[in-house]
Amino acid sequence: MDCTLEVGEDAVILKVIGRVDEATWNSFSEGLSGAVRNARDDGLTRLIVDLQQLAYMSSRGLRALTVAKREADEAGVNISLASPNDVMREILAISRYDKLFTVTDTAEAKR
Amino acid sequence: MLVRFWGTRGSLPVALTAPSVRQKIVGALAAANGMRFDDADAIDRFVDELGFAAGATYGGATPCVELEVQGPSYIICDMGSGLRSFGLDSIRRNAEGHARAYNFFLSHLHWDHIMGFPFFTPAFDPEAQIRIHSAHPDAEQALRRQQEEISFPVPFDWLRADIAFVTMAEGQPIEVDGLVVEAKAQKHSHVSYGYRFTDRDGCITIYSTDSEHKPSDMEDEAAFIDFFRDADLVVCDTMYSLAESVSMKEDWGHSSNIVAIDLCHEAGAKRLALFHHEPTYEDEDIQRMHEESIRYEQLTRERSPLDVICAYDGLEVRI
Numbered sequence: 001m002d003c004t005l006e007v008g009e010d011a012v013i014l015k016v017i018g019r020v021d022e023a024t025w026n027s028f029s030e031g032l033s034g035a036v037r038n039a040r041d042d043g044l045t046r047l048i049v050d051l052q053q054l055a056y057m058s059s060r061g062l063r064a065l066t067v068a069k070r071e072a073d074e075a076g077v078n079i080s081l082a083s084p085n086d087v088m089r090e091i092l093a094i095s096r097y098d099k100l101f102t103v104t105d106t107a108e109a110k111r
Numbered sequence: 112m113l114v115r116f117w118g119t120r121g122s123l124p125v126a127l128t129a130p131s132v133r134q135k136i137v138g139a140l141a142a143a144n145g146m147r148f149d150d151a152d153a154i155d156r157f158v159d160e161l162g163f164a165a166g167a168t169y170g171g172a173t174p175c176v177e178l179e180v181q182g183p184s185y186i187i188c189d190m191g192s193g194l195r196s197f198g199l200d201s202i203r204r205n206a207e208g209h210a211r212a213y214n215f216f217l218s219h220l221h222w223d224h225i226m227g228f229p230f231f232t233p234a235f236d237p238e239a240q241i242r243i244h245s246a247h248p249d250a251e252q253a254l255r256r257q258q259e260e261i262s263f264p265v266p267f268d269w270l271r272a273d274i275a276f277v278t279m280a281e282g283q284p285i286e287v288d289g290l291v292v293e294a295k296a297q298k299h300s301h302v303s304y305g306y307r308f309t310d311r312d313g314c315i316t317i318y319s320t321d322s323e324h325k326p327s328d329m330e331d332e333a334a335f336i337d338f339f340r341d342a343d344l345v346v347c348d349t350m351y352s353l354a355e356s357v358s359m360k361e362d363w364g365h366s367s368n369i370v371a372i373d374l375c376h377e378a379g380a381k382r383l384a385l386f387h388h389e390p391t392y393e394d395e396d397i398q399r400m401h402e403e404s405i406r407y408e409q410l411t412r413e414r415s416p417l418d419v420i421c422a423y424d425g426l427e428v429r430i
Contacts, residue, residue, distance in 0.1 A: 008144035019120050025329065056357050057352055060370045063326035066357045087410050094403045095369055097292070 003031030005038060005079035011046035012039040013107055017053040020061030028061055032068035047072060052083035052105040062097050069100070082107035112178035112314040112430045114344060114384075116417050118172030118193020121321075121350050121365070121387035122223050125171035132391065139331035163392035163423075170424025171427020172196065172222040172319055174387060176346060180310045184212035184240075188306065188346075193274045193424060195225025201233060202348040209239050214287050215318065217245040218320050219303035220253035228254055229263050239272035244287075244306040246279045246294045279304075295338045297322035307338055314430045317345040317380075320387045323364045326357055341377035341430040346422065347371040349385040349404070368404040369397070373418050376408075382418040384428065397421060 001024035006013040014035040032049070039047050049065070051057075065079070072079050072100045080102040084092060092098040119126075139161055148154045158166040173191030179185055183424070185201060186192070203212050213233060218224055233239045243250060259268040277284060281304070284293040292311040296302055297319065305319035317339050324332060336385050350356075350365040368385060375383045385404060388397050394419035408419050 021411070022373070056410060059367070059373045060329060062369075063351055063357060065330060066326045089409060090406065091369075094352075094407045095367075098350040100358060105199050 001004060001026055004033075006036055006046075007038065007042060008043065008110060011042070011048050012044055013048045013050050015053065015107075017100070018056070019055040020057040022058065022060055022066070024039065024057075025060035025064050029034075029064035032064060036068055036072045036075055036077055036079075039072075039077045045077055047077050047079045048082050048104075048107045049079060050082050050090055051085070054088060055086075056085075056087045056091060059095070062091075062095055065097070065101065070103040080104055112308075112310050112312075112316060112343075112363060114316055114346070114428045114430065115179060116175075116384075116422045116424060116426040116428075117177060117197040118175040118189075118191040118195075119169060119386055119388060119424055120171045120173050120191075120229070120390055120428075121177070121348070122173070122194040123390045124173050124223075124226075125390045127171070135165060151378060161345070162398065163421075164398035167427075168394050168423070169388060169397045169421070171390070172424050173226065175227060176318060176333055178290075178308055178309075178316060180288065180290050181312075182215050183234070184288050185209075186287070186290060186308070187213060187215050188226045189218055189320070190215060190226070190228045190231070191224050192227045192230075193194040195230040195232075196232040197425075198233050202236075204222075205233075211236060211240065212415055213239065213241045213363060215241070215243045215249065216306050217243065217250055217300060217317070218291065218318065219301060220245075220250060220286065221301070221321070222257075224321070229258055229265065234270040234272050234274070237271040241272045241274045242287075243275055243278055244273065244277045244279055244292070244295070246281060247302070248278050250278070251276045281284070289310075293338075295319075295334070299323060300324065300329065303340040303364070306340060306341075315342045315344075316430065317342045317347075318347045321364055322348050322366055323356070323362070324366050324370045325361065335374055336377045339374055339380050342375075342380040343377075344380065344382045344384060344428060345371070345375050345380045346384045346386045347375070348387045349400070350387050350389050369407050370406050372404060372417065372419065376411065376413070377396050378414065380417060380421060381415075382428070382430075384422045386422045388422075
């Protein structure tokens with residue numbers, strides 16, 4: 001699993017590559033926390049987690065998203081999930097995380 | 112080892128209502144419209160094809176699970192309302208020669224897990240021996256209190272069986288009738304305990320109900336993975352969706368289907384029984400949760416497959 005951070009004009013985009021499971025959730029969680037801090041420090045109110053290159057995420061990753069959402073709420077940052085593949089869409093539906101997070105088809109931010 | 116589920120519902124006993132039964136009958140008749148059945152076996156096969164929620168029910172008794180092992184005594188997890196049916200069935204088995212010895216293991220002392228004991232008929236049998244194992248030192252107080260006059264007409268002291276309480280300690284396994292039993296503390300109000308049962312053949316069943324796995328405590332889950340390690344069957348609290356368990360129902364002390372699957376995958380467990388069903392769920396809701404759980408297991412499987420079954424009152428699982 002790898003995370004890359006991109007700062008746009010109105011949002012921070014965190015691209016997640018690979019899979020998030022018991023072996024990688026900690027790195028993913030650190031990446032999310034860093035992205036929230038980055039958005040806050042740059043005065044941005046949006047963090048887009050780009051899932052296009054994510055194979056899948058287990059409950060570990062989903063719960064890391066919950067921890068990040070709490071940090072983001074305190075920082076005044078809104079987290080959305082973008083471009084999930086079909087597997088990830090199913091996982092978001094089964095876990096009902098599609099009711100906790102806004103899920104979009106594309107990661108759109110002003111560059 | 113044979114695991115027999117006498118009660119599988121969480122929090123509160125529920126029963127099918129007349130409209131629910133009528134809906135099942137109407138649905139079955141509609142599905143059978145124009146069909147002819149040659150015999151009872153053909154009807155049975157048709158009912159099987161309807162799906163579990165349409166042709167049966169998951170039941171509504173609160174937790175009570177029996178482990179039939181090689182030893183002479185009964186092994187029972189929890190005393191929910193399902194205990195009443197177990198008690199009556201054990202009297203039938205006693206008449207066929209089974210020892211009147213009962214070994215209980217209590218996950219915790221909340222009402223839904225002890226409410227069956229005042230209706231446990233063998234407790235009135237002077238020849239019955241009842242041993243109540245719990246890692247809670249206040250287990251006796253809890254059982255006596257629910258039979259005080261303000262709550263129940265028959266006081267605990269009127270029970271005729273030889274009843275004794277055994278307080279277990281986490282991480283200190285005990286042996287009962289050749290069965291090794293280990294307790295593990297779980298996150299729940301007033302703490303709950305999971306049990307790991309290992310029989311003489313090495314078959315392992317885990318009973319882990321009323322156990323919350325919070326997002327902030329994921330570092331602690333290695334201990335649960337060790338506790339579930341290589342289990343043949345894990346009976347696990349799967350009351351809520353993951354989203355519910357981390358939002359409005361956080362700190363209610365329960366877990367989700369997908370966390371249970373992840374823990375079982377990581378532990379190399381062979382089979383998971385979804386358990387402690389939400390009392391507001393209809394049969395269709397539980398069946399949908401079961402189907403989604405099977406799908407999630409397929410989507411996230413990295414090693415050996417995990418057989419995901421859904422516990423219902425009356426289910427028997429042979430290991």
